[in-house]
Amino acid sequence: MPVKLYSYWRSSCSWRVRIALALKEVNYEYSPVHLVTNGGEQRTDEYRSLNPMKQVPSLIIEGKTVTQSMAIVEFLDEKFPKQGVRLFPEDLTTKTKVREVCEIINSGIQPIQNLSVLQQFDDQEKRMEWGHLFIDRGFVALEAFLKTTAGKYCVGDVLTAADAFLVPQVGNALRFKVDMSKFPIIAKIDEELKTHKAFIAAHPTKQPDCPENSG
Numbered sequence: 048m049p050v051k052l053y054s055y056w057r058s059s060c061s062w063r064v065r066i067a068l069a070l071k072e073v074n075y076e077y078s079p080v081h082l083v084t085n086g087g088e089q090r091t092d093e094y095r096s097l098n099p100m101k102q103v104p105s106l107i108i109e110g111k112t113v114t115q116s117m118a119i120v121e122f123l124d125e126k127f128p129k130q131g132v133r134l135f136p137e138d139l140t141t142k143t144k145v146r147e148v149c150e151i152i153n154s155g156i157q158p159i160q161n162l163s164v165l166q167q168f169d170d171q172e173k174r175m176e177w178g179h180l181f182i183d184r185g186f187v188a189l190e191a192f193l194k195t196t197a198g199k200y201c202v203g204d205v206l207t208a209a210d211a212f213l214v215p216q217v218g219n220a221l222r223f224k225v226d227m228s229k230f231p232i233i234a235k236i237d238e239e240l241k242t243h244k245a246f247i248a249a250h251p252t253k254q255p256d257c258p259e260n261s262g
């Protein structure tokens with residue numbers, strides 16, 4: 048039974064899961080959910096029956112649905128412990144640091160700049176200001192946190208789930224014109240990961256639903 052990912056090319060939460068799938072070397076079918084056209088395909092009754100939050104991503108595996116990117120990434124790591132990269136290290140202290148980075152992004156930054164929040168403003172400029180403010184503020188905390196944990200990657204010198212969460216949030220930061228020179232540790236890790244093949248494969252511009260003129 049093939050694994051299926053409901054995703055939107057530009058969604059940072061889908062992007063996290065695409066990175067995790069690539070790092071775990073799990074093949075999957077890509078099912079696009081357009082978050083904007085026709086009021087958003089995530090809001091149809093059909094999609095809502097998979098994901099009651101009306102959000103991407105959703106993963107179908109062995110006929111079961113898993114939602115919430117953090118739960119999906121943990122599920123993949125536990126389902127395939129010996130395959131690909133270990134996303135959550137065995138050592139409890141290190142694993143907790145990985146989870147802390149993930150949660151700063153997953154709970155502390157992304158939800159405040161999510162599409163349905165921004166759509167409360169009609170004005171595009173206001174949306175931009177809001178997204179910029181909360182990503183910038185979150186990155187101040189994240190940069191300080193990474194100062195205590197980072198090596199080549201977010202937590203030491205091995206790839207973990209934290210890196211899968213970091214790169215898409217930097218993608219959002221750039222969309223909201225956050226000045227990344229203020230965050231040298233985040234920027235350096237992001238730069239390091241740009242050439243990794245799992246991160247290249249998961250990039251929004253490599254997805255089948257990415258428009259040709261995405262820039």
Ligand SMILES: N[C@@H](CCC(=O)N[C@@H](CS)C(=O)NCC(=O)O)C(=O)O
Pocket residue numbers: 058059060061082087089101102103104114115116117153158161162163164
């Ligand atoms: N906690 C959820 C958040 C998912 C989420 O916010 N997805 C966004 C895209 S990154 C979405 O589908 N937004 C649609 C909307 O706000 O209508 C997860 O990690 O999976």
